[in-house]
Amino acid sequence: MRRIMMLRKFLILTLGCMMLFAFSACQQSPAKVRVAEVTRSIFYAPLYVALSKGFFKNEGLQVEVQTTWGGDKTMTALLSGGADVALVGSETSIYVYAQGANDPVINFAQLTQTDGTFLVARNHSGSFDWENLKGSTFLGQRKGGMPQMVGEFVLKKHQIDPETDVNLIQNIDFANIANAFASGTGDYVQLFEPTASIFEKEGKGHIVASFGTESGKVPYTTFMAKKNYLSQNEETAQKFTNAIYKAQQWVEKSTAAEIAKVIEPYFEDTPADVIETVVDRYKQQHSFALNPVLDEEEWNNLQDIMSEAGELPQAVEYGDLVNTKLAEKAAAE
CATH class of the missing domain: 3.40.190.10 (Periplasmic binding protein-like II)
Incomplete structure (x- = not known):
C-alpha cells in the first residue's frame, strides 16, 4: 500500500512538472525590437509615451531605444544590422536608395509631420x-x-x-x-x-x-526598416506600428501637462515646466502626427524641399520607399 501511495505521489509530481513545462513553453518571450533614434528629443514624445504607458509591452514587444546622434550614424546602425528600426528623417531613405542599395530602407510609420x-x-x-x-x-x-x-x-x-x-x-x-x-x-x-x-x-x-x-506638412521623422526585415518580421512590425498609433492617439487626447509628466523620465536634465511648454508648442502647431500613415502629398512636399535645396539626388516614387500597409491596418483597428 505504501509503495502504491509513493508511486501515486511520484506520478502526480511528474504530471505537475510536465504541465508546468508545457505552460512555460507556451509562454512566448517578447519579440525584441532595437530602435536607433537620430537624437533624443521632446519632438518624439509619442515614442516615449509608447514606452512609458506600456503600449509596446501590451503588444508583446520588448523595445530597446539607443540614441545614435546624427542621420548618418543612425542609417549606419540600421544598414549594418546594429538596429532593426531607425527613427530619422525620411530624406535619409532617399539618400540610401540613390546609392543603389540592394535592400532599400522603407518608411513604414510616420511620427512627426512638421519641421521641429x-x-x-x-x-x-x-x-x-x-x-x-x-x-x-x-x-x-x-x-x-x-x-x-x-x-x-x-x-x-x-x-x-x-x-x-x-x-x-x-x-x-x-x-x-x-x-x-x-x-x-x-x-x-x-x-x-x-x-x-x-x-x-x-x-x-x-x-x-x-x-x-x-x-507645411512633411514626413520629418519616420520609423523605417530594411525591406527584407519588414517582409520577414511583418507581425512584429505590425505590433510595433499598433503601439505607435495608440501613443499618437493618447498624445492627441491628452494635455501638455499630462504628456510632460509621462515623458519626463526621458529628459532628466530638462525642467518639467520647459518640457510642458515644448510639448504644448508642438501640439499647437500639429507637429505630432495623428496616425502613422505617411501620405503621398507629404512625400512630394519633402522632395520639393530637397530639390529646392539642391540636395535631391533623384526623384523617388512614393510607392518605392513608402509602405502604408502596417500604418493603415493599425489605424483601421
Whole structure:
C-alpha cells in the first residue's frame, strides 16, 4: 500500500512538472525590437509615451531605444544590422536608395509631420518680419539635413536668398550650434526644442517664428526598416506600428501637462515646466502626427524641399520607399 501511495505521489509530481513545462513553453518571450533614434528629443514624445504607458509591452514587444546622434550614424546602425528600426528623417531613405542599395530602407510609420525647429533672435523689439533677416548673420543647421533644407526653403518662401541676403553659417557641428549662438555668434539661429525655450527663459534669445508652421506638412521623422526585415518580421512590425498609433492617439487626447509628466523620465536634465511648454508648442502647431500613415502629398512636399535645396539626388516614387500597409491596418483597428 505504501509503495502504491509513493508511486501515486511520484506520478502526480511528474504530471505537475510536465504541465508546468508545457505552460512555460507556451509562454512566448517578447519579440525584441532595437530602435536607433537620430537624437533624443521632446519632438518624439509619442515614442516615449509608447514606452512609458506600456503600449509596446501590451503588444508583446520588448523595445530597446539607443540614441545614435546624427542621420548618418543612425542609417549606419540600421544598414549594418546594429538596429532593426531607425527613427530619422525620411530624406535619409532617399539618400540610401540613390546609392543603389540592394535592400532599400522603407518608411513604414510616420511620427512627426512638421519641421521641429524655431527661429530664435538675439534681439527682439516686439514685432518680427522675415525681412529683418536681410543683412543679418544667420546660424543655420548642417548642410544636407532636413533642418537646413527646411530653413532655406522657408527663407526663399519669404524672398530671402540664403546665399546673398544673409551671412549664412553652416560649418558648425550640430551639437555646438546652440553654444556658438550663446557665445555671441549670429543674430539669428535655427534651434530645436527644448534649447529654444530654455534660451528664451534664460534671456539668451527670443523665439520669433516656427519653421514647422512655415514649411507645411512633411514626413520629418519616420520609423523605417530594411525591406527584407519588414517582409520577414511583418507581425512584429505590425505590433510595433499598433503601439505607435495608440501613443499618437493618447498624445492627441491628452494635455501638455499630462504628456510632460509621462515623458519626463526621458529628459532628466530638462525642467518639467520647459518640457510642458515644448510639448504644448508642438501640439499647437500639429507637429505630432495623428496616425502613422505617411501620405503621398507629404512625400512630394519633402522632395520639393530637397530639390529646392539642391540636395535631391533623384526623384523617388512614393510607392518605392513608402509602405502604408502596417500604418493603415493599425489605424483601421
